Amino acid sequence: MIVLQPGSGPVRGAQYLPSGPGTVRWGRLPCASDEPVLRVAPGTEVTIDTVSHEGLLDDQGSDPVSYFGGHGVPRAEVLDDAVEIVRELRRDPAHDGPHVVTGPVHVEGAEPGDLLSVTLLEALPRVPYGVVSNRHGRGALPGEMPAGPDNVSVLVRAVPRADADQAAAGTAAGLVGLLPLVDGGEPVVEVPLRPFLGIMGVAVAGDVPPHSVPPGPHGGNIDISLLQVGSTLHLPVQVPGALAYVGDPHFAQGDGEVALTAWEASLRVTVRFDVVPRERALAEFGELAGPLGETVEHLVPTGMDPDLDEALRRCVRQAVALLGARYGMTPHLAYAYLSAATDFRVSQVVDLVTGVHATIRKDDFARVARRGPGSVVGSASGPAAGPVFRVEGSPLVAPTGRGPLDGLGVAVKDLFDVAGHRVGAGVPAWLDAAAPADRHAPAVADLLAAGAHVVGIAHTDELAYSVAGANPHHGTPPNPAAPWAVPGGSSSGPASAVASGAADVGLATDTAGSVRVPASYQGLWGLRTTHDAVDRTGLVPLAPSFDTVGWITRDAGTLLAVASAVLAGAAPATAPPPAAGPDDDPSVTLAWSPALLAHVEPTTRAAFTALLARWAALPGVRVRALADDALPDPADAFAAFRTVQAAEAWRSHGSFVDAHADALGTAVARRFAAARRVTPDEEAAARAEADRVARAVRAVLADAVLVLPTTPGPAPRRATPEVEEVRVPTLELTCLAALAGAPALSVPVLVVTVPEAGPAPVGVSLVGRPGDDLALVRLGARLDSRAATTGASNPRNLAATTPPYAANASRTTTSEHRGAS
Structure with a gap:
């Protein structure tokens, strides 16, 4: 596959935002006082380069050329922007997170109370490899994994699928990851590529940039692997212009992200930024307490809290409220429906604040008249009209x-x-x-x-x-x-x-x-x-x-x-x-x-x-x-x-x-x-x-x-x-x-x-x-x-x-x- 160095390769969007020292934040997320690196009108498609933090961190030597070279990656396959970020930017490992995010992007017309809808239109691998890490005594099994005192990072190569056609070359559909059964063994275990962005968010109010690890109402490090190409994340806008950003690119992740990281790898993504005015947002989704995902088949409300049980409760409350606002469903019936028909999944348990997301099937409500734009419920002059x-x-x-x-x-x-x-x-x-x-x-x-x-x-x-x-x-x-x-x-x-x-x-x-x-x-x-x-x-x-x-x-x-x-x-x-x-x-x-x-x-x-x-x-x-x-x-x-x-x-x-x-x-x-x-x-x-x-x-x-x-x-x-x-x-x-x-x-x-x-x-x-x-x-x-x-x-x-x-x-x-x- 072609390595997508800055400024090279396909660019789908009307605007292109490269990643580099002047366009990224490392370890912290944008806040209201940050200056945008790009201004766009609602509906604009923007192609954005993202950089994985793996290979850049202090405990990996802060030298991506040397780190990846030690795993057999030639210099030509190491991203130039990753090298520049390490060379020109500094982060404090004791106080900052590891993630690199590109942005912020000012979206014209977005105001507090509105929703910013970020739709992922394309996700192209920038390099043919990524890293899965279990480090710092973190993950779902601290004290058990890793088994020894050393951190463990596994480099996973993405190789062409044997059954892929020429049109899929270089895309996620044409690649697959391979892992061995034992160290040094032949790579025989397949890891399908399902690329997504672990971080999508909007700036918080005030002048204190938040730590990049814990997610929150602003979005950030939500790590919901369901939000792949074709999906949308709706985020409550907190500052004028929204000041959106993306980062933490993944080739794939299992729900829970149990080892600490998933298959972390750099992506070139194309997203569209849309503004949903408050009145319409309330009609479509109700009052959102945090991010809401939407895929072709599902509505994906979220719940977050340091305690996983409370994160689940918050997600359930958000789901009940969503069904009431969108479809007029009474709370006890919504609760019954969710119990009978909806999966509640652990997004991740490793980001200080744990996450749970629900998968509500849209088709289950195909016979229901929507309350928002696109349907009329009832009429003074005749029987109630059905949905559109x-x-x-x-x-x-x-x-x-x-x-x-x-x-x-x-x-x-x-x-x-x-x-x-x-x-x-x-x-x-x-x-x-x-x-x-x-x-x-x-x-x-x-x-x-x-x-x-x-x-x-x-x-x-x-x-x-x-x-x-x-x-x-x-x-x-x-x-x-x-x-x-x-x-x-x-x-x-x-x-x-x-x-x-x-x-x-x-x-x-x-x-x-x-x-x-x-x-x-x-x-x-x-x-x-x-x-x-x-x-x-x-x-x-x-x-x-x-x-x-x-x-x-x-x-x-x-x-x-x-x-x-x-x-x-x-x-x-x-x-x-x-x-x-x-x-x-x-x-x-x-x-x-x-x-x-x-x-x-x-x-x-x-x-x-x-x-x-x-x-x-x-x-x-x-x-x-x-x-x-x-x-x-x-x-x-x-x-x-x-x-x-x-x-x-x-x-x-x-x-x-x-x-x-x-x-x-x-x-x-x-x-x-x-x-x-x-x-x-x-x-x-x-x-x-x-x-x-x-x-x-x-x-x-x-x-x-x-x-x-x-x-x-x-x-x-x-x-x-x-x-x-x-x-x-x-x-x-x-x-x-x-x-x-x-x-x-x-x-x-x-x-x-x-x-x-x-x-x-x-x-x-x-x-x-x-x-x-x-x-x-x-x-x-x-x-x-x-x-x-x-x-x-x-x-x-x-x-x-x-x-x-x-x-x-x-x-x-x-x-x-x-x-x-």
């Missing part, structure tokens, strides 16, 4: 690259593979049988590579076989634009996350309308992409002939940025320029069908026809009505679609449905029962009719963009018969794009008044030729902005679309600067 996310994090998955989507948070529909997570598909029995994905679905990976991060896995209707947005297992996510109404589905969770401000982008699917319907109901932009334009690998199917990937956003600019990043220039050469002015707009023909309007409720029909008149007055826009026979009868089109969809749905999931008779709610179970009965002859006849419909729609699209209301009206009220009554009229409109394999964009340009409820949004769909996805989004943005200047109502101005917590959510502003509409 099944799993979420801060973030749940970090970006893998930088690009046009930097800073955007994504809510992923619970149908896509997200590495390390199971897919639930809206059905608990499906989730129970699922194994964690070993890689991201391409639709997820594309967004991460372009700079976006995943904020959570959002709920879906059962197996995506519904457009209502209701789920009998998890509840119905909220509709912030119309709190009395259903959110629309099946991409209900991603749409609600975007509408509430908990995410910027909803990664969703659309088979019959599952992007467009929730976008219409919640006043959002929603794009169903051309069939097969986006790779569907790693996606739970419903009806592959119609399944597509799509996105939901609050504004056209964000949608265009996402579509452009993923489709990679797939728009044809005829696409209009992104910023055409009022006098140079390319001409476009908008075709509408009077026959389709017969299926639209009167108030929406009137608003739609008025909008067409305004669009017809725009330069370069021609609006024409189609003849009644230009498109097949909507009922015939939907009948063909429904039959083919049902046949494919049964092939996709019939075996699961048969094996889990009680796994589905009534409505979806009824659809699968009908799907079971579709015969091969019925399917063949339906496919022939579907082909006829597709040809007719494509004929219209050859020289025009088809325009129609996305849904027959606003969202129906929750828990009423109207939810099922509007299903067929809705799908008669949405199935046309699906049958044609065409892109369809729902634009939030209509608002209608619902009696005894209030204003509610309705989308208008633009259906374009296959491949015209980007041109369609540009056209929608152009028409939306022009409609606004000529007096059309804009549902994004509805007070209902801005719930109280959205204004304070840090993600609500990330896409506003991108708006092209």
Whole structure:
């Protein structure tokens, strides 16, 4: 492997902080009076070099070249910054700790009462070796180990794994440690590399720098080996700017760290510093008395005290308080849950102050409505709304690259593979049988590579076989634009996350309308992409002939940025320029069908026809009505679609449905029962009719963009018969794009008044030729902005679309600067 000397090798972060005499503290941790060595904005990724203290200490000769040389390490593999630190800095072994920490880093905007969230994005070994020590009569067995009067330090080499591929070379995944069974023996015992930082912390108040060994409310030497790449440590900020630091790098550690040290070795880490304002922190975690860890699967409260029993008690109290603040769980029930389902682990017993941490499984609370941003618990005008996310994090998955989507948070529909997570598909029995994905679905990976991060896995209707947005297992996510109404589905969770401000982008699917319907109901932009334009690998199917990937956003600019990043220039050469002015707009023909309007409720029909008149007055826009026979009868089109969809749905999931008779709610179970009965002859006849419909729609699209209301009206009220009554009229409109394999964009340009409820949004769909996805989004943005200047109502101005917590959510502003509409 390559030795990562200062300034050499890969640097992932936007900022690079080397370790050296001017950027580290040795033996003491930062306090309020220390000057920062770096200043960053929240959300910044910083690559930081860390140096292990092993080989630097007085009892090891204070000469890393000589110490490691005595263990067979050549000078070229000894870190130059380690040599400089020993040469230029001094510590008092009687009063200072051993650790070297890099920092402090001032994070703009962090204030006492906030939380600083430190997410470990990458941990690269800087050298191919590390040390495990049992010294000074310390460890779990003082007086017994070491057996003699001398200190014992074991150098452990990291060597390439025999089964590692070339891509893993030099990373923790490609290396393994080897130990012999006896001194001088052949190294045959494997020690897997699980790198993490033993020290992450914030500065304490006052001007007395704390000793580096005992951990505390500031974090510091917490030594929780669970906090590996992908994890986050939330720390209560104690001074302005937080003054964060990291150090005590490890290649691996067993819980307890019984010998005194673990496998201590220098790392180059990339971390992201995020600030969680106090109000949001209280809603998400309650009042924290100390550090709180968070991994993909677990919440990790901590407890610390010189007495191990008291450390356990403190950890239990913190866990009970966390469950109460986050989920509203009463203390005696939280106590019972923890006793039945949560492991309490000894972090370490060797750092003067012992540590205990708990591992609370997030999935155990998948059915519970969160109290913080991202969920709405209850409503004065209807039944309580269910949660938006099944799993979420801060973030749940970090970006893998930088690009046009930097800073955007994504809510992923619970149908896509997200590495390390199971897919639930809206059905608990499906989730129970699922194994964690070993890689991201391409639709997820594309967004991460372009700079976006995943904020959570959002709920879906059962197996995506519904457009209502209701789920009998998890509840119905909220509709912030119309709190009395259903959110629309099946991409209900991603749409609600975007509408509430908990995410910027909803990664969703659309088979019959599952992007467009929730976008219409919640006043959002929603794009169903051309069939097969986006790779569907790693996606739970419903009806592959119609399944597509799509996105939901609050504004056209964000949608265009996402579509452009993923489709990679797939728009044809005829696409209009992104910023055409009022006098140079390319001409476009908008075709509408009077026959389709017969299926639209009167108030929406009137608003739609008025909008067409305004669009017809725009330069370069021609609006024409189609003849009644230009498109097949909507009922015939939907009948063909429904039959083919049902046949494919049964092939996709019939075996699961048969094996889990009680796994589905009534409505979806009824659809699968009908799907079971579709015969091969019925399917063949339906496919022939579907082909006829597709040809007719494509004929219209050859020289025009088809325009129609996305849904027959606003969202129906929750828990009423109207939810099922509007299903067929809705799908008669949405199935046309699906049958044609065409892109369809729902634009939030209509608002209608619902009696005894209030204003509610309705989308208008633009259906374009296959491949015209980007041109369609540009056209929608152009028409939306022009409609606004000529007096059309804009549902994004509805007070209902801005719930109280959205204004304070840090993600609500990330896409506003991108708006092209």
